[in-house]
Amino acid sequence: MPTPPPCPQCAMENVYQDGANYVCADCGHEWPMAAVAGADDDAGAVVRDANGNVLADGDAVVLIKDLKVKGSSTTLKMGTKVKSIRLVGSGDHEVDCKMDAGSFMLKACFLKKV
Secondary structure, three states: OOOOOOOOOOOOOOEEEEOOEEEEOOOOOEEEHHHHHHHHHHHOOOEEOOOOOEEOOOOOEEEOOOEEOOOOOOEEOOOOEEOOOEEOOOOOOOEEEEEOOEEEEEOHHHEEEO
16 A cells, blocks of 8 residues: 655645545645646655755755866865756756856755755
8 A cells, every 4th residue: 555645735744545535634634636646746846955945946055065067177165155046857966057167957965055
């Protein structure tokens, strides 16, 4: 039996099935199971920074460690602030951003939300 998804309203995992709906025992929110089946593609789209904060398009972030750029002698320094990030769903790297050094694809685990 598959485990029910967390509540879309409060994000708690204390959810049970009631007929054709899921019900959150913590906040009482109910939603149809059919809506979850169509939203499974978006379920993986939640991107979190190094501290577990949810990132969204347009957020500002800071690098938490020095990152060497592959194929270049450029190093992105820790503490560099990046404004207006864009979340992408392709490949290993979740964040697309532009800095003074150029345009880069970064992993969210090396970023902290400002």
